[in-house]
Amino acid sequence: MTDDRRLTPRSEDFAAWYNEVVLRAELADYSPVRGSMVIRPWGYGIWENMQRALDDLFKETGHENAYFPLLIPMSFIEKEKEHVEGFKPELAVVTHAGGKDLEEPLVIRPTSETIIYSMYSKWVQSYRDLPLLLNQWANVMRWELRTRLFLRTSEFLWQEGHTAHATAEEAEEETRRMLGVYRTFMEEWIAMPPLTGLKSESEKFAGAVRSYSCEALMQDNRALQAGTSHFLGQNFAKQFDLTFQSEAGEEEYAWNTSWGVSTRLVGGMVLTHGDDDGVVVPPRLAPAQVVVVPIARGEDGGAVREKAESLRLQLKDAGVRVRVDARDHLSPGAKFYEWERKGVPIRLEVGPKDLAKEQVVLVNRVELEGEKRKQFLPEDEAVKSLPGRLDRLQAHLLARAVQRREENTRRGAASIDELADHFEDGAGFVYTGWSGDPGVEEEVKERTKATIRCIPDPDFRSSTPPERCVGGEKAEMEVVWARAY
Amino acid sequence: MTDDRRLTPRSEDFAAWYNEVVLRAELADYSPVRGSMVIRPWGYGIWENMQRALDDLFKETGHENAYFPLLIPMSFIEKEKEHVEGFKPELAVVTHAGGKDLEEPLVIRPTSETIIYSMYSKWVQSYRDLPLLLNQWANVMRWELRTRLFLRTSEFLWQEGHTAHATAEEAEEETRRMLGVYRTFMEEWIAMPPLTGLKSESEKFAGAVRSYSCEALMQDNRALQAGTSHFLGQNFAKQFDLTFQSEAGEEEYAWNTSWGVSTRLVGGMVLTHGDDDGVVVPPRLAPAQVVVVPIARGEDGGAVREKAESLRLQLKDAGVRVRVDARDHLSPGAKFYEWERKGVPIRLEVGPKDLAKEQVVLVNRVELEGEKRKQFLPEDEAVKSLPGRLDRLQAHLLARAVQRREENTRRGAASIDELADHFEDGAGFVYTGWSGDPGVEEEVKERTKATIRCIPDPDFRSSTPPERCVGGEKAEMEVVWARAY
Numbered sequence: 001m002t003d004d005r006r007l008t009p010r011s012e013d014f015a016a017w018y019n020e021v022v023l024r025a026e027l028a029d030y031s032p033v034r035g036s037m038v039i040r041p042w043g044y045g046i047w048e049n050m051q052r053a054l055d056d057l058f059k060e061t062g063h064e065n066a067y068f069p070l071l072i073p074m075s076f077i078e079k080e081k082e083h084v085e086g087f088k089p090e091l092a093v094v095t096h097a098g099g100k101d102l103e104e105p106l107v108i109r110p111t112s113e114t115i116i117y118s119m120y121s122k123w124v125q126s127y128r129d130l131p132l133l134l135n136q137w138a139n140v141m142r143w144e145l146r147t148r149l150f151l152r153t154s155e156f157l158w159q160e161g162h163t164a165h166a167t168a169e170e171a172e173e174e175t176r177r178m179l180g181v182y183r184t185f186m187e188e189w190i191a192m193p194p195l196t197g198l199k200s201e202s203e204k205f206a207g208a209v210r211s212y213s214c215e216a217l218m219q220d221n222r223a224l225q226a227g228t229s230h231f232l233g234q235n236f237a238k239q240f241d242l243t244f245q246s247e248a249g250e251e252e253y254a255w256n257t258s259w260g261v262s263t264r265l266v267g268g269m270v271l272t273h274g275d276d277d278g279v280v281v282p283p284r285l286a287p288a289q290v291v292v293v294p295i296a297r298g299e300d301g302g303a304v305r306e307k308a309e310s311l312r313l314q315l316k317d318a319g320v321r322v323r324v325d326a327r328d329h330l331s332p333g334a335k336f337y338e339w340e341r342k343g344v345p346i347r348l349e350v351g352p353k354d355l356a357k358e359q360v361v362l363v364n365r366v367e368l369e370g371e372k373r374k375q376f377l378p379e380d381e382a383v384k385s386l387p388g389r390l391d392r393l394q395a396h397l398l399a400r401a402v403q404r405r406e407e408n409t410r411r412g413a414a415s416i417d418e419l420a421d422h423f424e425d426g427a428g429f430v431y432t433g434w435s436g437d438p439g440v441e442e443e444v445k446e447r448t449k450a451t452i453r454c455i456p457d458p459d460f461r462s463s464t465p466p467e468r469c470v471g472g473e474k475a476e477m478e479v480v481w482a483r484a485y
Numbered sequence: 486m487t488d489d490r491r492l493t494p495r496s497e498d499f500a501a502w503y504n505e506v507v508l509r510a511e512l513a514d515y516s517p518v519r520g521s522m523v524i525r526p527w528g529y530g531i532w533e534n535m536q537r538a539l540d541d542l543f544k545e546t547g548h549e550n551a552y553f554p555l556l557i558p559m560s561f562i563e564k565e566k567e568h569v570e571g572f573k574p575e576l577a578v579v580t581h582a583g584g585k586d587l588e589e590p591l592v593i594r595p596t597s598e599t600i601i602y603s604m605y606s607k608w609v610q611s612y613r614d615l616p617l618l619l620n621q622w623a624n625v626m627r628w629e630l631r632t633r634l635f636l637r638t639s640e641f642l643w644q645e646g647h648t649a650h651a652t653a654e655e656a657e658e659e660t661r662r663m664l665g666v667y668r669t670f671m672e673e674w675i676a677m678p679p680l681t682g683l684k685s686e687s688e689k690f691a692g693a694v695r696s697y698s699c700e701a702l703m704q705d706n707r708a709l710q711a712g713t714s715h716f717l718g719q720n721f722a723k724q725f726d727l728t729f730q731s732e733a734g735e736e737e738y739a740w741n742t743s744w745g746v747s748t749r750l751v752g753g754m755v756l757t758h759g760d761d762d763g764v765v766v767p768p769r770l771a772p773a774q775v776v777v778v779p780i781a782r783g784e785d786g787g788a789v790r791e792k793a794e795s796l797r798l799q800l801k802d803a804g805v806r807v808r809v810d811a812r813d814h815l816s817p818g819a820k821f822y823e824w825e826r827k828g829v830p831i832r833l834e835v836g837p838k839d840l841a842k843e844q845v846v847l848v849n850r851v852e853l854e855g856e857k858r859k860q861f862l863p864e865d866e867a868v869k870s871l872p873g874r875l876d877r878l879q880a881h882l883l884a885r886a887v888q889r890r891e892e893n894t895r896r897g898a899a900s901i902d903e904l905a906d907h908f909e910d911g912a913g914f915v916y917t918g919w920s921g922d923p924g925v926e927e928e929v930k931e932r933t934k935a936t937i938r939c940i941p942d943p944d945f946r947s948s949t950p951p952e953r954c955v956g957g958e959k960a961e962m963e964v965v966w967a968r969a970y
Contacts, residue, residue, distance in 0.1 A: 029604065032561070033591065036554035038604055041619065044550050065529050069521035070593075070624055070640050071577070076517070092556070092582040094593070097639075098628030099574050106518065108555070108579070108593075119514065119523055128814050134526065139555055139624065143583030154582075155555050329613055 004337050009276045014220040022149045022270060025279040025342045035147045035154030039263065042342055043150075045287030046266055047157065051137065053189050053284070054159065054261070057181050063133045063161060068115050070139075071106035076114035079239040083113065086206020090142040092154070108141040113207060113236050113258055116162045121242040124164060124254060130244060131174070132164040150267030151224075151485055158262035164242060164254040168233070171255035175231040178259040179212045182227040190265060191282045191397035192216045192272045193405060194226055195429065195480060197454030202438055205258075209233035215453040215482070217405045218271035221428035223453050223482035226268050229259035272401055273366075278341030280365055282397050283390035290315055290322040290386065291344045295332045295351035307350050311360065314383045320390070340365060345393050348382065364389075368396055405429070411462050416444055419470050419481065423448045429482050431456075433466030433475025440471035450481040489822050494761045499705040507634045507755060510764040510827045520632045520639030524748065527827055528635075530772030531751055532642065536622065538674050538769070539644065539746070542666050548618045548646060553600050555624075556591035561599035564724040568598065571691020575627040577639070593626040598692060598721050598743055601647045606727040609739060612651045615729060616659070620646040635752030636709075636970055643747035649727060649739040653718070656740035660716040663744040664697045667712040675750060676767045676882035677701045677757045678890060679711055680914065680965060682939030687923055690743075694718035700938040700965070702890045703756035706913035708938050708967035711753050714744035757886055758851075763826030765850055767882050768875035775800055775807040775871065776829045780817045780836035792835050796845070799868045805875070825850065830878050833867065849874075853881055890914070896947050901929055901955050904966060908933045914967050916941075918951030918960025925956035935966040 003024065008016045022028055027043030039047065055065070071094060078084045087110045094106045109115065120132060137159050147153050161178060165171040179196055186192045194214035204211035208230035215223045236242070237253040246252050273280035283289050292315075294308035308324045315322040325335050332349070339347055349361040360382045363374045377385075408428030413419040422430045434440065434452070445451055455477050462478060469475045488509065493501045507513055512528030524532065540550070556579060563569045572595045579591045594600065605617060622644050632638050646663060650656040664681055671677045679699035689696035693715035700708045721727070722738040731737050758765035768774050777800075779793035793809045800807040810820050817834070824832055834846040845867045848859045862870075893913030898904040907915045919925065919937065930936055940962050947963060954960045 029607070031554045031600070032558060032603055033554045033556050033600070036556060038554065039552040041549035041551050044552055047552075048550065064526035065533065066526050067524040067529055067532075067642065069516050069518045069523065070626070071518050071521060073517060089584050091584075092579050092591075094577050095580045096590075097577040098630070105581075106577075115516070115518070118517055122514070128812075141555070145583070157552065327613075 004334060007276055007278065007341075010219065010274075017274075017276070018271065019149060021274055021278055021341070022267075027266065027270070027279065028149045030149075035144055037149050037153050039157075042287060043266055046269070046281060046285050047263055049285045049287065050189065050265055051159075054185055055137075057185060058135050058159075058161065061177060061181060063135045065137065066134045067136055067138070068112050068119065070109055072109050072112070072115045074105045074107055076118060077107055079114060080207045080235055082235075083207035087111070087142070090144070092141045092143055109138070110140055110142045111258075111260070112136065112138070112140075112160055113162065113232070113256075114240070117164075117236045117240040117242050117256065120162075120164050120254070121240050124242060124244050126245045127166045127247050130164055130166045130254065131170060133161075133174075134163070135159055135161040148267075150263055150270070152264075156262045156264065158260050160258060160260040163257045164237070165257070166244065166246065166252075166254065168255050171257050172231055175210070175212060175229050175257045175259070178257070179214065179227075179229040182214050182229065182259070182261060186214055186216065186226060186265075187398060189282065189284045190269050190272070191394060191401055192226065192268055193398060193402050195454060195456055195460045197456040197460065197480065199228075199454060200438075200441060200452045200479070202441055203451065205230045207232060207235055209235065213454055215480070216268055216272065217408060217428045217482070218268070218485070219274070219404070220271070221408050221426060221483070223429065223484045224264070224268050224271065225453070225484060226265060227259070227261040230257060232256040232258060273397055274343070275366075279343035280397070281343035281345065283345045283394045286321065286343070286345055288323040288344050289320050289390055290346045290348060291339045292322065292324045292348045292350065293332055293335050293339075294324065294326060295349055297352070300352035300355060303355055304350055304352060307355055311348060311350065311379070311383065315386060318383065318387055320386055345390060346386070364393065366393065366396070368392065412466060413470055414468060415472070416440075416447055416470050419444060419450070420448045423450055423483065429453070429480050431462055431466070431478060431480055432470045433468050434477055434479040435469035435471055435473035436476045437469070437471055437473065440469060444470065444481065448481075448483070450483050452479045453482045453484060455479050489819060492761055492763065492826075495704065495759075502759075502761070503756065504634060506759055506764055506826070507752075512751065512755070512764065513634045515634075520629055522634050522638050524642075527772060528751055531754070531766060531770050532748055534770045534772065535674065535750055536644075539666075539670055540622075542670060543620050543644075543646065546662060546666060548620045550622065551619045552621055552623070553597050553604065555594055557594050557597070557600045559590045559592055561603060562592055564599060565692045565720055567720075568692035572596070572627070575629070577626045577628055594623070595625055595627045596743075596745070597621065597623070597625075597645055598647065598717070598741075599725070602649075602721045602725040602727050602741065605647075605649050605739070606725050609649060609727060609729050611730045612732050615649055615651045615739065616655060617649040618646075618659075619648070620644055633752075635748055635755070637749075641747045641749065643745050645743060645745040648742045649722070650742070651729065651731065651737075651739065653740050656718075656742050657716055660695070660697060660714050660742045660744070663742070664699065664712075664714040667699050667714065667744070667746060671699055671701065671711060671750075672883060674767065674769045675754050675757070676879060676886055677711065677753055678883060678887050680939060680941055680945045682941040682945065682965065684713075684939060685923075685926060685937045685964070687926055688936065690715045692717060692720055694720065698939055700967070701753055701757065702893060702913045702967070703753070703970070704759075704889070705756070706893050706911060706968070708914065708969040709749070709753050709756065710938070710969060711750060712744070712746040715742060717741040717743060758882055759828070760851075764828035765882070766828035766830065768830045768879045771806065771828070771830055773808040773829050774805050774875055775831045775833060776824045777807065777809045777833045777835065778817055778820050778824075779809065779811060780834060782837070785837035785840060788840055789835060789837060792840055796833060796835065796864070796868065800871060803868065803872055805871055830875060831871070849878065851878065851881070853877065897951060898955055899953060900957070901925075901932055904929060904935070904955050905933045908935055908968065914938070914965050916947055916951070916963055916965055917955045918953050919962055919964040920954035920956055920958035921961045922954070922956055922958065925954060929955065929966065933966075933968070935968050937964045938967045938969060940964050
C-alpha cells in the first residue's frame, strides 16, 4: 500500500509525531496485550545491531553470557526490603500452572538480581571464583499503567549484567567501567551523547547503594534515562548468602554490581534524530545502510534492474549493508517516501538516463554541511565513496546532537524561581548547586516537573562549581535538572 | 576447585552420565524454580553459536526477525480447537498483575501461532504483502512434570518461524525448505545427522495439518525429535481472520507454516558425541576451539606464559576461537581434566622443554583414525595446521555419528513380535511397513515403548519398500520406529 500521508510535524505535537513515526516506519506496533508491543523487523533489526555492538563491548571487557529463569519465587523478591518495595507494585504473577494452583506464586522477572545472586551463592566458594562477570539478554516485565512504544512498555527486551567481586573497590570500578561502556556505545553507535553521573537517593535503583546513569537530551528537551549501572554493595549478597573465602581465609560477603540497557534505546534513537519526514537511523545501526531504487520503466527496465543488482553486489563487497527495492507495484516516489520514513541513511537511484551516463543519483537522508542532499555521481565514485559517506553521516549525527544538547543547556540558577524560569523558557538540562536536601528536590519537582537527572561526572561538570543550592543553602555539589521521560 | 572425580560411565547408567556431564561441564545447572534451569556460560556459548549459524541460514532464505509479546490472552489460545487441547494442560497462567486481578487471564506463550497470526491479519491486505516470512528468538513455557536439563524443561529458549503465503503449494514448499535448513544445520554444525520425514497423525503438532520432523539417534539408541516444521494450512488463518485480496481480486485465507528448534539441541549434541571423559563439542559450535595450557613452573614461567599468549594471538589471527588457561591455582592435570570434560576440540600444551625445542604438544579431544591423540609438533606447523585439524575433527564427528546410526538401524519386521525383538536386541531405528492404522501404532507403543518417529523422506527410504504392515495388513507406507526422548 502506498502511504504518502505526511506525519504530524514535531513542532505541532511532538508526542503524536513520535507515535506516528514509530508505527509508520514499522519499527513497532501495538499488540492485543495491554502494555506489550510488537517489535517489527525494521525495529528489531536496529535492536539486533545494538545487541551485537554491546555484546562485543561486554565480551571485550571480560563478560560472558548466561541465561536464568524467567520466573522467580515471590519469596526471593521479598528478601531485599527496598527491592520489593520498588518492584512489588509492577509485578505480573503466575498463580496457576500445569492445571494446578501453585503453592508459591511465581513472578515474571522485573529484573533478575534475586534469582541470579541465589545461583552465585552456589557457584562461588573462594576468592579464586571471583570476579564473576555475567550478562543476560532477556525479556522482563514491569506492569505499567501508562505505556509508550519502546519508551515504557510492560514487557521489554534488555540486557542485565550481574557481577560479583571480592572488594568494594573492584565492584565500584566495574560499575563505572560499564557506565563508560554505555556512554561509548551511545555516542559511537546511536550518536546520542549522554551525560553520565550519579543518581540522587530518591532516584536510585531499588536495592542499590549507588546508581549511575546515562541521561540523553531528546529533541523536545526532555531527558531520557538511557542506561543505568548500579553498585549494589553487599545488599543482595547478605540476603542470598553469597559469601566467599578470602585470600586470608576469612568468610566474607561478595560485592555486587548490575547494569542494563533496553529496547528503550530504540525510542531514544528516534527522539534524538527523527525529523518530520520520519526516522533517521545512524548508519552503524541501520539494518540497511543503503537502498538502491531502480527506476525501471519501459524497454530499459531489465538493464536498470541489472545495474541495481550490480550496485548491490559491489556495495556488499565493500562491507555496506544494502538492499535493492525491486517492488513492481510501487512508484519510485512511494519508495522514496517509505525509505525516508524508515530512515535509511543513503538512497541510490538508477534510471535509464543514468545507465547511459554511467552515473547514479545519491540522496542523503539528512542534510550535510557543504554537500547537496541529492547528487549525480559517476557510478564508480559513488560506490567507492560510500563507506566514507556513511562514516561522515554517523559523525554528523553525533555532532548535531551534541550541539543541540549544548544549545539547550543552561548553567546556573540562584533560586527555584530562576530554575523554573529556565524551564518555562524551554531549557533542556539546567545545572545548579544543590545542598543534598531531598526537600529541595521535591519542591522543584512540584513546581517545574523537573527532577535531578544526575550529579554529573567530571567530564560534564561546570568549570566553576556553583556555591549555592537553588534552595538557598550552601551547595554541596552540582546537579543537572531536566524534565524526563 | 579441582574436580577430578570420574563420571559415571555411559555403559553403567546412561541417564546418570547425562545429568552429571551437563552439570560438571558447566553447561547448565538446576535452578530454585521447579522445571527451569540455568544455562551457564559454556552452555550458552554453544547456544549462541547455534543461534548465529541458524540466523544466517534463516536470513539467507529470506526471513527477518521480529519480537511478539510473551503473554497471550487465554481467549486466543482457545480459538483453535486442537491447539488448545494440545497446550492447555501445560500452560502457566498470569492471573494477577500490577497489584490487581486481571479481567482475562494471560498465558505465558507455549508457542506463538495465535498472537502472531492475529498481528499478521492486521498487516496483510493484499497478495502483494505475501509471503510474510518472520522468525522470533524467544523463551517459551510448557509446564512439564518430569524435566531433564536441556531435553525437557518448563522454560526453554527457541526460535519459532511463522510464515504466511498466498497458496498451499508455497506454504508446503516453505515447510519443506525449513526442514531442509534444519537438517543441513544439524549435519554441518552439530554433526548430528537426523532422519527427516512426516509425522503420523498421532504425533503431529496441535493445530497443524502436517508436521515434519528431524529425528536424530542418540548413543543410547533412543531418538531425539530435534526440530519440527509444520504446514498449518488455513487453520489459524480462519480463526484469526488472516485474509488477503488475491491477484484475481478475491478475498482468501492465507496459508501458514511454523517451525522451531530449541535449546534441546544442546542436549542432543551432548547425547550424540559425549564420552566417559565428558562433553565433546563439535569445533563449529565450540565457544573455545582450542585451549592453550601453559605449564609454567620455576624460572621459565614468564617465558612459557609469553609463548602461550603468542600462540593465542597467532591462532586468533587465523580465525580460531582460542583461550589461554593461565590460572595459577590449578595444576596442569586439573586443567586437562576440566577442558576434556567441557569438550574443547584441541588442547595445546607448552612447557619449558617445549620452549627450547620450539615445539608444542597438541592433544585432540577425540581419537582420529591414523593420528595419535597426543602429538609433539613444531610450533609453526601446529599453528598452520589448526584450521584444517578443526575441519577434520568436525567431519570425523559427523562420519562417526552417521556410522553409529546405520549400525543401529534395522530394516524389516514382519510382525509386531519381530519389531519387539529388534528393540529387545538394542536396535535404534527400525524400518517397517505400516497400513496407516493408528491401532497398530498404539499396540506397538504398548508392547515396545517405541513410536513412529516419521514416515521418512526419499533420502532415507529403504530401496525396497516393505509390502506388509507390522500389523499384518497391506503396507501403505514405510515408517521408522524408535524409542524416543
